[in-house]
Amino acid sequence: MRDYIIRRLLMLIPILIGVSIAIFVIMQLIPGDVVSGILGIEETPELRAMWEAKLGLDKPLVEQYFSWIGKAVTGDFGESFRTGEAVFPEIMKRFKISAELALLACVIAWIIALPLGILSSLKRNSVIDRIVRVVALLGVSVPNFASATLLILFFSKAFNYYSPVKYVGLFENFGTNMEIMILPAFILGSIMAGSVMRMTRSSMLEVLRQDYIKAVRAKGAPERVTIFRHAFKNSSIPIVTLIGMQIGGLMGGTVVIEQIFSIPGLGQYTLTGISQRDFPVVQGCVLFIAFVYVIVNLLVDILYTYIDPRISYS
Amino acid sequence: MKKLFALVLALALAISLMPTALAEENVLKYGVDADAAGGFDPHTISAVASMRMIGQMYNTLVDVDEDLNVIPELATSWEQPDDVTYIFHLAENVTFHSGRAMTAEDVKYSFERILDPEVGALGNSSSYAGDIDTVEVVDPYTVKITLKNINAPFLANLSSSYCSIVDKDVVEANDGSLLLADGGTGPYTLGEWVPDNSVTVKAFDNYFDEAGKATFDAIEFYVLTDASARLAALRTGAVDLISADTAMLDLVENDDSIQTVSYQSRNYTGLFLNVNRAPFDNPLVRQAINLALDREEIIEFAFNGKATISGFVPASLGHWAVDVTENEYYTQNIEKAKSLLAEAGYPDGFETNIIVGLLDSIRDTGLVVEQQLAEIGIKVNVQDVERGQYLDAWNGHDFDIMVCQNGAGSDPSRAVAFFFKTGSSANIQDYSNARVDELCELAVATTDTAKREEYYKEATNIILDDCIVAIVASPQEYFLASTALQGFAPNASNANNFAGVTLAK
Amino acid sequence: MFKKGKSTKNRALPGNESLLRQLWNDPMGRAGMIGVGIVILLAVFAPWIAQYDVAKMHAKDKLTGPSAAYWFGTDNFGRDVFSRIVYGARVSLVVGIVAVGIAAGFGYLFGMIAGFFEGKVESIIMMVMDVIFAFPSILLALFIVSALGPSIVNTMIAIGIVNIPVFCRTVRASVKTVKSTDYIANARSIGLKKMTILFKHVTPNVMAPFTVQATLALSGAILTEASMSFLGLGIQPPNPSWGSMLSDARKYMERAPWLVIFPALFIIMTILSFNILGDALRDVLDPKLKL
16 A cells, blocks of 8 residues: 555656646747736837846747756746746645635535435435435536626625625634635535535445345344445445545636635636746646645545455555 | 633723724725736836736826826926926925935936836836936936937826836845835835735825825725626625726616716727738728728627727827817718728628737627628628737737727827837837828927827828728726715826825715 | 346447437436427527527617517627527537537546556556646636637537546546456456456446436536636637626626526526436446346
8 A cells, every 4th residue: 555655656756747848838839928918018029038038938948948847846936927926835825725715615515415415315216306406406507607796796785795805814814714715615515516416326326226235234234324334435436536536626626716706716826827928827836736636636546445445556 | 810800801802893993994995807917016017907006106207187288296397408308306305115215316216227128127118218318316306317319208208107216225125126015105005915816005104295195094906807796895895996897887877875987098999900911901991891880889889888989099188189080981881881892802892800809898899890891791700819819919910800909198109109100019010101100200309299289190190091990989987986985086197096085984 | 147248238238219218218318308309409400490690789679688579688789699599509519519529438438448457558547637637627728729729619629628537537436346346257257358348348337427427527518618708718709609698698697687597597407408318318228227
């Protein structure tokens, strides 16, 4: 097991190199660059040349890449082309915000989805099952920007309420922070809940049909034990896979919601970096998101072995 | 024990009261549509969203008022011994936010910084301070600026934030960058910037000008990119003022707690035709396109009716503007447009691409134009592109038709020469007309306003009759504010002027 | 307990006729089929159903509510919302189906290979998947759309590629579970070849989670297209997609709610129908129900 983990961690290296090369090439291919963003309508050839020299963009591409990656391996992601601020501390600051939002969304999703999914599978094809399935799908069916705008409009008209506009960190003021996060987390959570609930239901059905569940029942085990100790545990592999992917996807994937609710998260940092062609920011963010994603998935794979001892990595 | 209990109680009370005390602070909360981009260096930041804060933090030697008259700011008076020499007398009670007094040395330093090629300052062009030859300190409160050549609009151009006066010590303490530092003299100092959420500027107690002194303890700018979220925040009192979208205006008409504030901008929106690319190299085709447009309809759809028909020198530029409604190409005439197209060799029209982006009104203008040009048989493919692609098309002069919204500035040297003179960086059409070039040069080389007006009007009419552009309208800009906000009167010269503005709470 | 290949195939992948009949006999399946059928009919017969040209602007009828002339009202250009929804069905459906087709096809292939062969092959495939999935999908979409030029086809490719890893991982996870169960060992002991086992026995067993995933991805694709429109990278105007209609309508949500209600209703109906159909399909395809 330890060897497996070490091997997986070593695999991080080629993945991150792959991502860094891919993102570097992408940033060269997409139209526009940081200089036209800085100069806007005032651009002249002289100003452009000056800024390219200042930002090191006049050097050969390969040299640019290696000078960046050389520093990155030491944990120095460089400075933003626009503000001159170090990228890595800003990423960490925003990662905490996005991670909080993602975890809150997950918790909300699980609270909604797991009980409903299990209930739905136990009462298969009943009226309850059908209602639950349709309701769960509503969350998945409405684009999040539309439901966000609708919620904002509803709260402002019905309760004359708007969540606090000034962002406050979790440890600065817990109450205010929760007030800021709860609506966006609810929207993200309700979207996730749909798929988690469906996956729970379908995996549960799968397992409930298995012979050994019948055997457990036949032995006279209490229904609660049958469902949670045996059925739910054994059906949780696809659910865990899905949740792992969702958490990974939430890093940087919350950008639309962050934008509407003015949450200074990692998604917005990346998007701002992309729209300003701020290469060190984009490169840093994408690498970091990739790193988090790989780690989360490693954790998921390790979790498999606990859930299902038949799966082993060697 | 009792005492301890009382103490704890008192403390608890004090803590519980604190947020209320904070809430009663005299703060203006302003919901804006975009975050500051890159920071707040007045010399290197071109983003309009950053200007909102820069305008509070920095001063320039002179300002222009609503009617484009040059008025004193850091310079209380000035004289011009000859056409290329300007002597400015500075206010003597100006202090930087660092507490240091501002003197002529700082003015000299500021212009040296703007002209330093290593800085890459935006003001280093003849549209701003680029024509400066020398800056001399005459005495601590007098500075003499000599130009390399006559530049008639120089004084007005000094009012641009690209020509702000900055604190040398602060620049040097921050490795030459003011992006995240504050080296200004303005009524507010830079507080906290939480990117993608908010920017706070705080009152500066030692501001030199009583009339312009901060009336709020702080101004908090909140980034609310979504228009309906901004309106919701205003309605619920989360913010006091927002930049408005014309689509919102109907919604607050009957709302007693919200007022609408607006001003006529000096921007204009219109079509730029690539005159070096067929078929737009043919004047008949360009005339046909101009004649095919129903500008009223575009205004109705793309600006919700809140704009006025305009040329590239908008009427808000006062005496500099020509009356475009008299121009023969401003009245829709489908039949004539069709016959012109046929005469040009395109009886069945042709297919072309139109690039739109950046703003909703630009995109919507493109969509309406697509419908209107279809009337004369021109099939238009609308390409709604992302910002980077849009700027690439702009800088690379790579487009068939491009819809742009440009600022006409405060002098026609911007509105005419910057966009249409041969070789000018913003001449994205690579348009070249010898007479226009000549007129632009004549107009910048004389300080006789009547002559300049004559030159620019002739140039304007040549360009309009050449039909290289099809300018549609100059939009009205809107704010929505709580009725508690008093004295807020923005104008095109200074849209975010909060001098004398108060909140009656 | 386990019968030979041919009969399993007949059960797991019944002929089209019997599959449709089985779906129709299930009430949920019937509802799903009707819903999906309506959307497909709208898309196919759009030119005959729509009353107006989707780009035609009516200056006098700007932002009017539903009426006899305009069933679903008009938008801020005075364009007929009903006609735009009918044509939008084409865009949304094609984008959804093609994108999921790309994603499911490649994801299935890579997931099967990775899960079955393990070792180096698995490592390499999963690494590539990780690289793709580790990218924020918006960046990938921005890249593809701006590198190839904004168009419907490139939107589909972008959404398709973004979704491959989801399928790949789901399939691989299921393959792993199936492999550890007894009957694969049994099948092997009977002497069936690896490839035969792969396609005949694993395929039906991963069909259930896969179908659920596919129907979810279809909803996801329609929503991703909407989000791309929101960020200004979507379908080029004036072509309507339901997502871009919703995105454009945000500003007018309060003034003209029909601009939001109708596209949202159609998105919900489509996604519900596909999901219900997916569930029913899963039940029909699921071999274990009959084992």
